[in-house]
Amino acid sequence: MMAARLRLPLALFGLCALTGCDDATTPKAGYSLTVPENFPEPRIPEDNPLSAAKVELGRRLFYDVRLSLNESQSCGTCHKQDQAFTDGISVAEGSTGEIHPRSTMSLSNPPYEKSLLWANPTVTTLEEQALLPIFGEEPIVELGFAGEEETLLERLRTDPEYKRLFPEAFETGDPITLENLAKAIASFERTMISGNSPYDKYIRGEDPDALSPSAQRGMDLFFSEKVECFHCHGSFNFSASVDHQLLALEEPQFENNGLYNVGGRGAYPANNQGLYEITGRETDQGKFKPPSLRNIAVTAPYMHDGSLDTLDDVIDHYAAGGTITAQGKNAGDGRTNPNKNAFVSGFTLTDQERADLIAFLESLTDEEFLTNPALSDPFE
Amino acid sequence: MRLSYFAILALLVVGCDGTENSDLTTVTVDFAAVVGDAPFECGGVYPLGTPEADVTFGDFRLYIHNLEHIDSAGKSVPVTLTKGDFQTDEVAMLDFENGTEECAGNGPTHTRIEGKVPMGTYEGLSFSLGVPFTQNHGNPATAPSPLNLTEMSWAWKNGYKFLRVDAGSSDLAGIRIHLGSTACEVDGRGLTTACDNPNRPKVVLSDFDIAADVVEVNVGALFVDTDPMKNTKDTAVGCMSDPDDPDCAPIFAALGLPFDGVDAPPQTFIRKAP
Numbered sequence: 001m002m003a004a005r006l007r008l009p010l011a012l013f014g015l016c017a018l019t020g021c022d023d024a025t026t027p028k029a030g031y032s033l034t035v036p037e038n039f040p041e042p043r044i045p046e047d048n049p050l051s052a053a054k055v056e057l058g059r060r061l062f063y064d065v066r067l068s069l070n071e072s073q074s075c076g077t078c079h080k081q082d083q084a085f086t087d088g089i090s091v092a093e094g095s096t097g098e099i100h101p102r103s104t105m106s107l108s109n110p111p112y113e114k115s116l117l118w119a120n121p122t123v124t125t126l127e128e129q130a131l132l133p134i135f136g137e138e139p140i141v142e143l144g145f146a147g148e149e150e151t152l153l154e155r156l157r158t159d160p161e162y163k164r165l166f167p168e169a170f171e172t173g174d175p176i177t178l179e180n181l182a183k184a185i186a187s188f189e190r191t192m193i194s195g196n197s198p199y200d201k202y203i204r205g206e207d208p209d210a211l212s213p214s215a216q217r218g219m220d221l222f223f224s225e226k227v228e229c230f231h232c233h234g235s236f237n238f239s240a241s242v243d244h245q246l247l248a249l250e251e252p253q254f255e256n257n258g259l260y261n262v263g264g265r266g267a268y269p270a271n272n273q274g275l276y277e278i279t280g281r282e283t284d285q286g287k288f289k290p291p292s293l294r295n296i297a298v299t300a301p302y303m304h305d306g307s308l309d310t311l312d313d314v315i316d317h318y319a320a321g322g323t324i325t326a327q328g329k330n331a332g333d334g335r336t337n338p339n340k341n342a343f344v345s346g347f348t349l350t351d352q353e354r355a356d357l358i359a360f361l362e363s364l365t366d367e368e369f370l371t372n373p374a375l376s377d378p379f380e
Numbered sequence: 381m382r383l384s385y386f387a388i389l390a391l392l393v394v395g396c397d398g399t400e401n402s403d404l405t406t407v408t409v410d411f412a413a414v415v416g417d418a419p420f421e422c423g424g425v426y427p428l429g430t431p432e433a434d435v436t437f438g439d440f441r442l443y444i445h446n447l448e449h450i451d452s453a454g455k456s457v458p459v460t461l462t463k464g465d466f467q468t469d470e471v472a473m474l475d476f477e478n479g480t481e482e483c484a485g486n487g488p489t490h491t492r493i494e495g496k497v498p499m500g501t502y503e504g505l506s507f508s509l510g511v512p513f514t515q516n517h518g519n520p521a522t523a524p525s526p527l528n529l530t531e532m533s534w535a536w537k538n539g540y541k542f543l544r545v546d547a548g549s550s551d552l553a554g555i556r557i558h559l560g561s562t563a564c565e566v567d568g569r570g571l572t573t574a575c576d577n578p579n580r581p582k583v584v585l586s587d588f589d590i591a592a593d594v595v596e597v598n599v600g601a602l603f604v605d606t607d608p609m610k611n612t613k614d615t616a617v618g619c620m621s622d623p624d625d626p627d628c629a630p631i632f633a634a635l636g637l638p639f640d641g642v643d644a645p646p647q648t649f650i651r652k653a654p
Contacts, residue, residue: 115570122517122538124570131521135530138558138620147485147531179521270614270624280563280576280623329614 031055036195038204039236040244042111048127048183050190053169058188060165061181063377066155067134068095069144075133075185076377078104082370084295085192090306098140101271103306108294108369111190114243114253118304119274119288121253124243126186131178139271149178156181194294194369195236199360211363218360221353227318228343229293232257238293238364254287258322258340259303261332266339269330272305283339297362298370311358321346404496407449407459407590409505411491412653413440413476416600423481428603435555435608438484438546440476440599441532442559445512447472449497450504450586457502459495465525466490471511473526474597484546485531505588505595509559509635510542510580516561517572534560538572542579543635545599547618551609556618557602557631563623579621581636583650596653604648605630 031050035041044050061067063076073095079085085107092100102118115121116129123129133142134152145152156162156176166175169184198210199219211219222229232255235242241253254275260268268274268286275287288304302308308317317323321344322335334340349357369375413420415428420440428435448456461467465488466475475490477483510516511527520533520540527533532541543559563576585595611617612626619628623640632639636647 120538121566122564122570122572127521128519131530135533137531138534138616145530147529149530177521182521277622278564278566 033191033193035193036200036204038200039112039193039195040246042190042244044111044190045125045127048186050187051169053165054184054187055191057162057165057169058184058186059375060161060378061185062188063379066159067143067145067152069148069151070095073143079107081372081375081377083298084108084194084370086299088300090301092142094140094142095144096141100140100142102304103301106291106295106299107189107192108194108292108366109237110192112237112242112244113239113292114241115289117289118291119254120278121275122278126189127179127182130182130185130189152181153178192369192375194366196368197294197366198363200366202363212359214356215359215363217353218356218358219363221349221357222360226347227349227357228345228347229318231343232290232341233293238296239290241289241291253289254284255290255341256286256288256337256339257290257318257344258286258334258337259307259317260286260323260325260330261334261337262325262330264332264336266337267332269305274304286337286339293361294364295366295369297365311361312354315349315354315357318344319347319349403498405499406462407495407497409447409493409590409595411474411493411595411597413474413491414596414598414600416598420476420599421481422477422479422483426600428600429549429606429608430604431607431609433549433551433608435547435549435603436482437477437599438482438548438554439531439544440483440546441473441485442509442543442597443471443473443511443526443532443540444493444507444509445471445580446582447493447495447507448505449500449502449590450506450584450588452501452503456506457497457500459497461493461495463524464494467493467495468524468527471515471527473529473532476597482548502590503588504584504586505590506582506584508580508582510561510578511540512580513561513575513578516540534558539564545602545618547603547608549608552611552617554617555608555611556616556620558616558618558620559635560621562621577621577623579637581644581647581649583636583647585650585652588652594653595650597650598648601634601648602631604634 031052033050063074065071065074067074078087078092080087087104090103092102092104094100105118110126114124116123116126135146136142137146153176162176166180170180201207202210221227232240234240262269266282266285273285275284297311300310302314308314320335322333322337322340324333324335325331415424415426418426422437425434425436447459447461449459450456461469461472463469466473472493473490475485475488477485478489479485479487515527516539520528532544534541539560541558541560543557545557547555549555559579561575561578565573567573606627615625615627616622619625619631621628629639633645634648636644638644
């Protein structure tokens, strides 16, 4: 499926990593991105180096409801900081009231994502993704600007703040363009680094008490061959779908975890078939990105369609090796889905072990990230 | 001598665009949009389908590429398109909607394709629908017009809508026929490498006089075997090229495309205007 490829790291930042520079912060084009010591450097595209001006502009755009045609929604409407940039509902709702088949993606460490959507390997950069909700019509209208590019650009051109901020961020050419809008939002998103959870402080040796004994036992379970979470939710970002400057070989990034088995032959609900919707391969039915588990305690409900309400429900799902849908059009036994990843084979936990695992997952909540003023809504 | 130096320079400049300038001629091909026997108009109400229902249209645009003239020896000669808002040198967009009435696109229309071709005697015309693979998976935000239109890029599926027909009946508000490539392989870098269903039907009009004939594009043909008041449950309203959507079967047949294991019949969408 995914061919192994040797990748050359970008420019001097990659070289720095290979030769073992231990500087936790590396200034990039005048902007100091603070990357935690236990994190590798994210990839930054050469055509969009970071700058303070871009980040400030991007933050304003992210929270600006005028980026929806009817001025009712901004990116921040669904991506709420205090919920690690999710919205607390099972599936997302667009600015014109259409309901998305999938749930709002949490933005914990977006610059480290290998791909950005639930099941689309082609959307790999923040710049690409930023325009999709603004102009997309399928599966739903989100912010509603399809065909109305000029209306959006006119709003930006006539706003005194944007008239000032765009040229500061983009010094050559016409500053107010869709491409620059995407670059600014992407730049802001590159600062959404979450790496100061109790777990991080514990493993960096900053605070041996950061993880309770229960959470430490939960951590061992998480990384064990009994519970197997780490196979899909491993790496420093608790997701196999990561990309960074040290990564030379790709790993599979979409997995079927046995949530459904419509008709008993591996299908998923018709409007949510995962990677299959891109590749057309039967075995890709139900394959979705295992998202980062950072801040998972504040991003309920869970799964690509928000169909599991609590962490206990999630553990029930994996303990059983899949979910049984008893009735209705999506009925089926997910445990026997032929496309299911082999590591979702079920396990037994004592009550204490379950509590330990949940304590560990809760230790991935980074309060500083959820309250960082630099990531907050400038309009409030 | 200075005079002759400039004369030579002038000759070099004139002949210096990499083509045999004196051999090229400008050609135009006119396209007309129809709905069955009637001209296509925004705001028009057309009885279509099986069973018949009144249908109105909100959009009708398509890309073409690989425009070639067929000479009297049967050889296909490529036409280099003239760059403009609706044409790159390889891809043109036909735009039949004028942004008025029900049509939600933009004001300008584009029904005449212009390009350059070596002088010769031509008897036929061919072209393919859609955006060529090499340009289909780039970044619309930085592509030249007409490849930068947000309504014609297939945002989350990464590619273009080769054909966009938006329609409505009294029971179905948003019948959308969006043709694009599906079942695509993606490599480790996120780049699309190949698609099992390119969905770029080729149209050959072997007896076509560029100077006098018009290409007729019949959107009504797409509705002949469709019920405009019904849509298969849990599928896109209309057809968005999903290989699993039975509503696509008659539409793909009209376009001359294979679908769900059924070979492509001759297309009925495009012909020389009678």
